Amino acid sequence: MAAGRAAPLTTTVPAGRTAVGPPRRLPLLAVEAATLLSGTANGVTSVVLPWLVLERGGGAAGAGLVAAATALPLVLTAVLAGVVVDRVGRRRVSVVSDVVSAAAVAAIPLLELATGGLGLGSVVALAALGALLDPAGVTAREAMLPEAAAAARLPLSRVNGVHEAVWGAAFFIGPAVGGVLIGLVGAVPALWATTGAFVLSAVVVALVRVPGGGRPESRAESSAGAVRRVLADTAEGIAVLRADRLVRCAAAVAVLVSATYLPISAVLLPVLFEQQDAPGRLGLLLLVMSGGWVLGSLLQGAVGHRLPRSLVLRVATVGASLALVPFVALPPYPVLLGCGALAGLLFGPINPLVNLAFQRRVPSHLRGRVLGIVASGAYAAGPVGHLAAGLLVDGTGLRTAFAVFVGAVVVAALSVLVLRPLRELDDLPDGEETPVASPVAVGPVLPEPRTPAAR
Structure with missing residues (x-):
């Protein structure tokens, strides 16, 4: 090993040691199905929410404000999302992320019915809430891929290729579906389809036991100790x-x-x-x-x-x-x-x-x-x-x-x-x-x- 070079962080079992038992494809299918459903739902909202603001007379500035409201939480929470995933558990974080997104999106048509019309501030706040845990959900599903690939007895390169293809499909399916739904049923009713996709994603991950997706070993600590531990965990990732x-x-x-x-x-x-x-x-x-x-x-x-x-x-x-x-x-x-x-x-x-x-x-x-x-x-x-x-x-x-x-x-x-x-x-x-x-x-x-x- 060359002088000054850090020892590689080996993460695989030595050659020849593989998972025992028959291949299990269901965990991998569950991860990819959740990725497609959640990604498509986010793509739909990326079209529907700005359209809703424009319909209400918010103008381009209002539509831009909604877009910023969904982007800002991603920047603020992404750095801590991985720590949450490692400490809470990958499957649990994925499920909670989709449930929160579903609740935030469903709140828009529900409040619309209750109040007769939402203001721009309410739409912005709910858009921000829906995006708050998206980085954690994405990170959780991606962190489960290696174990799911091993259970399916598939090479990681092939699984990664499929995973990115699923992401790509969600990227162009979501906005297209959003545009079609706006034309068929209108912007507010279209959000029910988004809610359903988020819920289905959560159900798929919750019901399938993905290797490595369970709850990690619990640690009893005070709230102050928990904060210090989160900071220490983030420092470990940077290290x-x-x-x-x-x-x-x-x-x-x-x-x-x-x-x-x-x-x-x-x-x-x-x-x-x-x-x-x-x-x-x-x-x-x-x-x-x-x-x-x-x-x-x-x-x-x-x-x-x-x-x-x-x-x-x-x-x-x-x-x-x-x-x-x-x-x-x-x-x-x-x-x-x-x-x-x-x-x-x-x-x-x-x-x-x-x-x-x-x-x-x-x-x-x-x-x-x-x-x-x-x-x-x-x-x-x-x-x-x-x-x-x-x-x-x-x-x-x-x-x-x-x-x-x-x-x-x-x-x-x-x-x-x-x-x-x-x-x-x-x-x-x-x-x-x-x-x-x-x-x-x-x-x-x-x-x-x-x-x-x-x-």
Whole structure:
């Protein structure tokens, strides 16, 4: 081992030791079903709530306030979400997260009936409440994947590919379903379908016993001691990021991609098509990009194991960024569709590979808090990038804004080429090994430096 390099946090059973008994696919199916249901429900609300505000005369500022109300809790709670997952239990956190979201969404039509009409403040407050535990729910389900994959006797790379494809499907199914429901029954009644999806997600996870999803060993402590322990747990997660070079680099890839790409899809493209008065074109382009993401994720799970993972990650990241370069010229729509499809296809393998690094190098009992810390970085990067993109469009124009953000994506992607620890991806096991909690000491004994996933 090279001098100065931290010992890897081994999280798998030695080769040859696999789970006993027949394969159990139900736990994995439950995790993925809950991911699809919860993700689709959130996608529906992302369309329905702003539409509801616009219907009530809240204007674009009101719709933006609702969007901010759903984003702010993600930034504030994501960093602690992983600690909650590790201490309370993955299955329990997933269920509670969906129940809280269902209650907040159902409160809107119920209060509508009781009061005759909700004000903007009430909608904003309920939107914030519904989003409050979303990071914990997402982290809980993702933390259950390795054990569910081991129970199903499936390689983690394949499971990660399927998981990201499910996320991609939820991303474009949700808004589409929301738009259809608004047209069929109206914005307020559409929220009952969202409530049902959240409840069904909670029921699926509650009824299926996912390995590693139960309640961890309880600790009796005072409230002050609990607060200190939460802070100490968060510090442990940060220590893992500082100690393991591969985990640190994987986190950096996740956050850099989120910070530079999301403002393009969430701000610049909507501005472009609003100027053209062509919302249908925006929807089709995002649908094509999401479809490419789903296909890329599935291909990574199916055939990615035949190629060096570090090579796939580098080619995918750089290739996806270069596919966005023609956007700077604001080309004809067919060119945008082609480039968007290619970018989505190449973005597809990135998250499955990043997830594999976390799953194989982070001890099981620390996995939730590490995922939560990385997610908080990605959630925080999004709003900052969105604000910068909006200011840049107003100050310099749309073409310049595209040039700046596409250039940032390319620079971030090229940085992947020099992250040498990513070569350690090629050495990670990818069989049916069951991840275990390594008794690795984390804290002051770990080396110093440090650096930053999506959804």
